[in-house]
Amino acid sequence: MTSTARQLAGRHLADAYPDDPRPTALPVPDRSDSRQLVILPGWALGVTPLEPLADALHQGLPGWEITLLDYAMLTCPEGERLARHDADAWLAALERALPDGAWLCGWSLGGMLASALAARRGERAPGLITLAANASFVTRRGWPAAMAAETFAAFRLGFERAPARTLERFAQLVAQGGEPHRAGSARLARELAAACAQTPRDQALAGLSLLETLDLRETLGQLTAAQLHLFAADDALVPGGACQAVADCLPASGRAERIAAAGHAFPRERASETAARMVAFITSHRLEHADVGSRP
Numbered sequence: 001m002t003s004t005a006r007q008l009a010g011r012h013l014a015d016a017y018p019d020d021p022r023p024t025a026l027p028v029p030d031r032s033d034s035r036q037l038v039i040l041p042g043w044a045l046g047v048t049p050l051e052p053l054a055d056a057l058h059q060g061l062p063g064w065e066i067t068l069l070d071y072a073m074l075t076c077p078e079g080e081r082l083a084r085h086d087a088d089a090w091l092a093a094l095e096r097a098l099p100d101g102a103w104l105c106g107w108s109l110g111g112m113l114a115s116a117l118a119a120r121r122g123e124r125a126p127g128l129i130t131l132a133a134n135a136s137f138v139t140r141r142g143w144p145a146a147m148a149a150e151t152f153a154a155f156r157l158g159f160e161r162a163p164a165r166t167l168e169r170f171a172q173l174v175a176q177g178g179e180p181h182r183a184g185s186a187r188l189a190r191e192l193a194a195a196c197a198q199t200p201r202d203q204a205l206a207g208l209s210l211l212e213t214l215d216l217r218e219t220l221g222q223l224t225a226a227q228l229h230l231f232a233a234d235d236a237l238v239p240g241g242a243c244q245a246v247a248d249c250l251p252a253s254g255r256a257e258r259i260a261a262a263g264h265a266f267p268r269e270r271a272s273e274t275a276a277r278m279v280a281f282i283t284s285h286r287l288e289h290a291d292v293g294s295r296p
Contacts, residue, residue, distance in 0.1 A: 034101050034126045034127075035063060035064045036099050036102035036103065037061070037064055037065070037066050038098050038105065039053070039054065039106065039110070040071075040107070040111070040113050041069070041106075041109075041110050042106075042174075043204070043211060044196045044199040044207065045107070045174070045192065045199075046070065046196075046198055048195045049195055049268040050107065050267060053267050054068055055271075056272050056276075060275050060276065060278075060279035067098070069094075069098065071207075072198075072200055072203065074090075074093045075093070076089065081203065082203065082206075083200070083206045085205075085206050085210075087113075087214055091113070091117055091120055094117050098117075101124055101126065102126075103125075103127040104118050104121075105131070106131065107132060107133070107267050108132050108133055108238070108264065109207055109210060111130030111133025112133050112135075112214045113214075114128060115128060115219060115223070118225045119223055123224060125225045126226065127226040128223065128228070129229075129230070129278055129281065130228075130229045131267045132232055132235055132238050132264050134146055134246070135215070135216045135217045135242070135245065135249055136214070136216065137211040137212070138152045138212055143217065143245065145242040145244075146239065146242065147237065147238075155170075156208050156212075159205070163201055164197070167193060167196040167197065171190075171193035172189045173264070174192050174237065175263065175264075176263050176264070177234035177236060177262055177264060178269070188265060192265065192268075221250060226253065227250060227253070227254035228255050228281040229243070229246050229257070230256075231243040231246075232258070232263050232264060233260050233262060234262060235264045238264065240258065243256050243257070259273070259274075
């Protein structure tokens with residue numbers, strides 16, 4: 001990881017725990033003038049694969065503060081590394097660690113956490129962008145556009161018994177998709193596998209629990225934040241039908257888009273295109289918000 005990425009990954013964590021543990025009322029920021037964007041990584045992938053996206057976003061959003069959040073740096077109030085298996089503990093840690101009033105973005109599991117955090121923050125979250133993130137990662141009644149529960153259970157068991165081999169297979173699935181036999185897919189899989197190897201095992205197990213339990217179908221329809229959800233047409237982990245399924249959950253202002261000839265790793269493999277879509281959405285929303293605010 002570059003020194004810049006380390007700085008981005010650790011930013012805002014120094015003041016995560018105030019001396020006074022009592023809850024305090026947080027001010028509502030000026031949503032139209034937010035110039036902070038936080039990106040949460042996918043399960044077990046860390047921030048390194050997202051560095052090209054952050055670099056592209058810096059070009060498209062000059063003057064913005066782009067933060068890549070490393071889950072390994074999150075801790076519980078008691079001080080130990082966060083590895084609890086309940087979503088509330090993760091959302092509380094993210095609430096403490098992340099800048100108030102920031103746009104929230106996330107890849108896969110990160111997108112699901114960003115969505116849940118946006119709901120928690122309400123008016124303090126001006127916008128939400130998810131990348132290859134389903135409303136429910138596993139199938140549920142009325143939600144077939146997801147990974148079969150049996151497949152997920154087998155994957156989890158494989159990780160518990162043989163984590164290194166399972167992470168290598170996971171990296172291959174992330175790298176799949178897009179043009180058939182495209183050059184560089186094997187290299188990308190090796191790169192992602194190396195990133196996965198840096199993830200603490202206890203935190204990865206906790207992340208699997210989050211993937212299994214998070215259900216954001218109603219949440220997405222209730223958010224007040226601007227929403228853009230990007231999906232890959234050839235994703236080996238999130239079925240293509242999830243794009244329309246998520247679109248059906250959104251309020252009228254929300255958007256869900258499918259990127260053709262792309263796999264789960266599109267935020268890494270097609271960072272420039274992903275950044276361009278994000279920048280266009282953010283810019284459009286800010287202009288619309290400013291126009292509404294200027295009307296008599």
